[in-house]
Amino acid sequence: MTPINPPKSLDQLTAQEIERKANIGKIVTYTLGNLTSTYVNEGFQWLLPVVLSQSTDPLWPDPNASIETRIEVDIYGKPVRTMSSMIVHKLIAASTVYPKLFILSPNVRIEKSERGKTGKHIYEFTQLDFEIQNATSKDVFLLVETALCTLIKALKKDMKEALSAIGRFDALPTLEGPFKIFDREDLEAKYGETWEADVASEITQPAWITNLPREFYDFEDFSTGKWDNYDLIMPQFGEVLSGSKREYDYAKVIKKMEQHGVRKENYSLIIQMAKEGRLKPTAGAGIGIERIVGYITGVRHIAECQPFPRVPGIVHEL
């Protein structure tokens, strides 16, 4: 594979590159409008994000995590972290005031510099992060399938000019649900460690992967050792979404935090709510906006979809 040139900052673009960037920008705008409309029409409440908090996603243990620096500062005499994901906020919000919610949530993850070359990692990105009280994984699958099939159909109808200008109109397949579901254990047995890339290169429609061992808040069936969680893989691209049915049982939450060596003092609220039976069963997921737009546009690096590229290892003035 030829190396991927990192996307340039706006001031460095040629006239031709400006035109391309503008077309990608139109597709981003359309995608945000279409996806948020679907969620609002399905009865979700749209919450505004927070960026600094005592509690954020531990991103551990997740075999895909690769964080170089965790940003922690003191404000008003208390330590806060930049948001790696609003998972804790989502679980508490969905258990109390907002049973169906979504957030366009800016996430800061200072990925290792070598990830600058994957074309799939940036150090600031946005998730369409959503959570639903009393939902199952199946409910989430159906919702996401509807949202993505609707989006691609609408893009091919309304954004033909922009998609054609960047050479992606014909190559972008129309999607049709339900998407196939694979168990990670079966894929590992078949392909070994490279299962994700192998599956992505073989499929022609998106596919769900279930049963992925990772953070404490994803649901694990202790009797079978299976995880009721999922990733969505796009053809010729890879992961664009991760999600799960959630843990809400106090004993299980504590046991997993201890097993994973997670600092319980950062999660005292969620622990307290679980103890009091106030943490409700929920399910949800986060869709990486730059990933889904990266898939739609077929860019070499998803940072091309950002006005101000956040490539691991490269810090521009803007």
Ligand code: AMP
């Ligand atoms: P996670 O729960 O950690 O898998 O994050 C949820 C989603 O956010 C992923 O499925 C990706 O679509 C997106 N995402 C995670 N990390 C990055 C990153 N470094 N750059 C771009 N998108 C990311």
Ligand code: MG
């Ligand atoms: Mg993931």
